[in-house]
Amino acid sequence: MPKLTKRIVDAAEARPAPYFLWCTELRGFGARVFPSGRRVYYADYRTTGGLRRRMAIGEHGKITVEEARKLAINTMSDVIRGEDPVEERITRRKSMTIAELCERYLKAADKGQILGRARKPKKASTLVSDRGRIEHHIIPLLGRRLARDLTTADVQRFVREVQEGKTAKRYKTKARGIVLVEGGDGAASRSAGLLGGIMSYAIGEGIIALNPVRGVKKPADQKRDRRLSPEEYQALGRVLAEADEQGESWQSTHSIRLLCLTGCRMREIANLRWAEVDLSGSCLRLSDTKEGRSVRPVGQAAVALLRQIAERQAGAHVLPATRGKGGFGGIPDAVERYTRRAELRGVGAHTLRHSYASTAGDLGLSDSTIGAMLGHAGHGVTSRYIHHLDAVLIAAADKVAEKLSSYF
Known part of the structure; x- marks a missing residue:
């Protein structure tokens, strides 16, 4: 296989089983082609202890082949210095706080990677509401907790505290005047629903294995009656x-x-x-x-x-x-x-x-x-x-x- 280029990656046909296209110019740099047609760049290396690692760099289309090549070179440089990029990534994900997870979730949503109604990217107006619930309810009560340590009991306690108005407040802004942050059943239910979506995103990213929001009892929004x-x-x-x-x-x-x-x-x-x-x-x-x-x-x-x-x-x-x-x-x-x-x-x-x-x-x-x-x-x-x-x-x-x- 010659030097990996955009033309080669674009032309690669999907097969019944995933396979790799390896670059002959940069050893350990390749692209994996999935049966769905999805293509992902990888860096393949061995640690100083001889353990073989294969780390996903990014998806073709979201990053270019040259951007992926530079990231692969950086990864190989870390390996030469005795580091293990895959292990560091795993450690970083496991130590991620809820606040950091929320920030990452919103960045993904801004790029259209979080799907909402009708399996379409979330609307800008919906993201405004999401940011408000994250800023006013989720981060104040759960922001410092590690995502991997969050339990169903923690989430149930979160719902109860939002219900009781622990995060309710009123403040002024220069652009919009007075902003009211309310507690109650509706705020608790919708904030828990958003938290469940964030944790589902975390599962997809390999940060956690189970969703702690599943099984949590959410109140009905009595105000709507x-x-x-x-x-x-x-x-x-x-x-x-x-x-x-x-x-x-x-x-x-x-x-x-x-x-x-x-x-x-x-x-x-x-x-x-x-x-x-x-x-x-x-x-x-x-x-x-x-x-x-x-x-x-x-x-x-x-x-x-x-x-x-x-x-x-x-x-x-x-x-x-x-x-x-x-x-x-x-x-x-x-x-x-x-x-x-x-x-x-x-x-x-x-x-x-x-x-x-x-x-x-x-x-x-x-x-x-x-x-x-x-x-x-x-x-x-x-x-x-x-x-x-x-x-x-x-x-x-x-x-x-x-x-x-x-x-x-």
């Missing part, structure tokens, strides 16, 4: 009207109204751009949601509110940031502030979305119609080629928005 009653809607409407009269940020009050009248997720409203608003078509053509592209019908009450906002400003975002650029980041604080004034307990942005869906159910709309209105996976109108929404969906959204607008 909460809905507003007509009296609570009225109380919230009065608080918003008073805030407007007192000259409070119009982004704060209108963000709550938009959440109530559209059933959208908080991030969808915070990042909503005018380019995604189709007033004549009575819909929002969202380019990036939890389910990907999504078209949402909106009722006339929501359309009227959007027209009112359009008259006030002409920026790219429907709700621009009060300071700096980008969308309005103060929705969590607005929800907390106004629901507290209205004396509503256990109400978050998702409560408003759930209440929208519940109101639709009260009006006799079918589950499939409600699912399409909310953009749920399997129900949403997601095609990029749809230009006119079903009149039934628009009428349904109009019916719900008309009912809810009476409170505002």
Whole structure:
């Protein structure tokens, strides 16, 4: 076999069993071709004690053959100095802390190597949530623990402590105002789910053998069953009207109204751009949601509110940031502030979305119609080629928005 080159590696055909292509120019440097067609570069050497080692350097396509060659040369240099790179790698992996593992997981996710829904790389918005849960819950409680030593009992204790609010806090940021970190059942369940994914990644990387999150009892998120009653809607409407009269940020009050009248997720409203608003078509053509592209019908009450906002400003975002650029980041604080004034307990942005869906159910709309209105996976109108929404969906959204607008 001549010098290993990209052309040779690319041309190598898959066989029923894995095989190696060895480079004659650099002894011990080769590429392994798997039946799946996957190709991985290796460095083959013997330790000073005569033990044969074969260390994976990187996957073809993710690194070039020349990059792999340089890494192989470095590996061979370490061997000449009496070191054992494979043993060092094993030792390093076994001594990795949870904080270090999380950092490695996020780097892999940024490269698109962590798959989420539909076996596709995790969305940027999902990674923002993952980083938040890692930073605010996982690292404070488990960051210093060694990944190999984490037990199911440790994880169960972690879930209990997040439930009890041990990691809950409130702090200010320059860009987004006040950030609320909550404990409770929902935070505990979702953080444990993320931790399970991180530990599954660790198994695939050879860092641990078993997932300690498996078998852990996670609480149900009771907040998601909460809905507003007509009296609570009225109380919230009065608080918003008073805030407007007192000259409070119009982004704060209108963000709550938009959440109530559209059933959208908080991030969808915070990042909503005018380019995604189709007033004549009575819909929002969202380019990036939890389910990907999504078209949402909106009722006339929501359309009227959007027209009112359009008259006030002409920026790219429907709700621009009060300071700096980008969308309005103060929705969590607005929800907390106004629901507290209205004396509503256990109400978050998702409560408003759930209440929208519940109101639709009260009006006799079918589950499939409600699912399409909310953009749920399997129900949403997601095609990029749809230009006119079903009149039934628009009428349904109009019916719900008309009912809810009476409170505002």
